[in-house]
Amino acid sequence: AATKTFGIEKSVWVEFIQLALEVKPLNLGQGFPDFAAPITVRKALAEASTSETNVLLNQYTRGFGHPRLVAAVAKLYSKLVGREINPQTEVLVTAGAYEGLFATIMGLVNPGDEVIIIEPFFDCYVPQVKLAGGTPVYIPLRPKKTEGITSSGDWVLDPMELANAFTDKTKAIVVNTPNNPLGKVYTEGELTMIADLCKKHNSIAIMDEVYEWMTYSGTKHVRMATLPGMWERTVSIGSAGKTFSVTGWKIGWVYGPANLLKGPQVIHQHSVYTCSTPIQEAVAQGFEIEMERFGKPECYFLSLPAELEVKRDNIVRILADAGLNPIVPEGGYFILADVRNITSKIDVGGDPSERKDFRFVKWLSRNRKLQGIPPSAFYSPEHGEIGENYIRFCFIKEDENLEKAGEILRALK
Ligand code: PMP
Ligand code: GLN
Numbered sequence: 001a002a003t004k005t006f007g008i009e010k011s012v013w014v015e016f017i018q019l020a021l022e023v024k025p026l027n028l029g030q031g032f033p034d035f036a037a038p039i040t041v042r043k044a045l046a047e048a049s050t051s052e053t054n055v056l057l058n059q060y061t062r063g064f065g066h067p068r069l070v071a072a073v074a075k076l077y078s079k080l081v082g083r084e085i086n087p088q089t090e091v092l093v094t095a096g097a098y099e100g101l102f103a104t105i106m107g108l109v110n111p112g113d114e115v116i117i118i119e120p121f122f123d124c125y126v127p128q129v130k131l132a133g134g135t136p137v138y139i140p141l142r143p144k145k146t147e148g149i150t151s152s153g154d155w156v157l158d159p160m161e162l163a164n165a166f167t168d169k170t171k172a173i174v175v176n177t178p179n180n181p182l183g184k185v186y187t188e189g190e191l192t193m194i195a196d197l198c199k200k201h202n203s204i205a206i207m208d209e210v211y212e213w214m215t216y217s218g219t220k221h222v223r224m225a226t227l228p229g230m231w232e233r234t235v236s237i238g239s240a241g242k243t244f245s246v247t248g249w250k251i252g253w254v255y256g257p258a259n260l261l262k263g264p265q266v267i268h269q270h271s272v273y274t275c276s277t278p279i280q281e282a283v284a285q286g287f288e289i290e291m292e293r294f295g296k297p298e299c300y301f302l303s304l305p306a307e308l309e310v311k312r313d314n315i316v317r318i319l320a321d322a323g324l325n326p327i328v329p330e331g332g333y334f335i336l337a338d339v340r341n342i343t344s345k346i347d348v349g350g351d352p353s354e355r356k357d358f359r360f361v362k363w364l365s366r367n368r369k370l371q372g373i374p375p376s377a378f379y380s381p382e383h384g385e386i387g388e389n390y391i392r393f394c395f396i397k398e399d400e401n402l403e404k405a406g407e408i409l410r411a412l413k
Helices: 012-023 039-050 067-081 096-108 125-131 159-165 188-200 258-269 277-292 300-321 356-368 381-387 399-410
Strands: 091-094 114-119 135-140 170-176 204-208 234-239 252-255 326-328 334-338 390-394
Touching: 012 356, 039 277, 067 091, 067 252, 067 277, 091 096, 091 258, 096 125, 096 170, 096 204, 096 234, 096 252, 096 258, 114 125, 125 135, 135 159, 135 381, 159 188, 170 188, 188 204, 234 258, 252 258, 277 300, 300 326, 300 334, 300 399, 356 390
Parallel strands: 114 135, 114 170, 170 204, 204 234
Antiparallel strands: 091 252, 234 252, 326 334, 334 390
């Protein structure tokens, strides 16, 4: 293998998806719904691929994004960020948000640049920054409280620590709001603090906003691109997989000012070049339908979080009943629970050189047929300890599956 791949071989997804295939556990690991996606987009896909009048929907489409989809994305986000977004130059469609992040990081980061990554982080940011020749600079969210049931809002950045992470080499900061795995939704105040540092150090904000529609009572998703002076220095990333509950479709988008999209476009054009046409057509139609009923309760952007908030409350209760203090997420569809009440009582075995949470998650999967994800995977080696006492569960699952998980966990009490 090429030397650039050395040191980034491991992936929590490869390891734990393989384990799930072997063990066939109740799977609250990888984040995907175990119920049907909205019929609107599924029908649109069926129609796009079977249309007799528009057979070209099964052929290549425009490389930077299918015209109907970039038009829909530009229209929706123009409204959300309060400025006219050019669908030709300010939107790039990618193979999931994953490729959106990759194209953004590869297209904007030079060797020697520093990129600030807030912990816990979606794991792919780090290998992507390294492949670009950049240096990740880590800064952890720290809990104000650790006892009892807490909120993701209790996890905050230390303003001094954040300010000190910025240097004259800081090309970008990656911010994931709502956050995976913690569920933290950054407040306007927190984003402003980050924005001020970006302006001071001439850095770019790379915003991973794939869970933008999933925020719960009392919490509002704020887009960095709407803050004063930030459109010019922000690249925002979204995902059809998350927006329409179709994670297997792997379509994402990047939007931002044309000068910041240039590099990402070049990376995309020489790697993926163009994404699936019928799926882009279906996502475009999905957006058109939701824009028609925007703000109404039946709009999927409101009905999905309403449905998820009930699940969030259920899993909080289920975990609390099992003696695992959860961190109540303000957004997203993951929850962290403190597993010390279980791990203090059982010997999970495993390779002692591995972190406790990795060993516990494997034990739970193999011995109790319940799968989660070890949170230390979302930390740098220096801060992995912060995640070690937790497990991440995904709660965009049928209620009966959440209840079954509760039974398994309560039996360990
Ligand atoms: N960012 C975060 C925070 C995610 O949780 C995911 C889910 N895999 C992605 C990016 C990638 O999204 P996609 O499935 O659209 O590639
Ligand atoms: N975002 C999902 C999760 O965090 C899926 C991860 C992935 O596809 N690699 O579980």
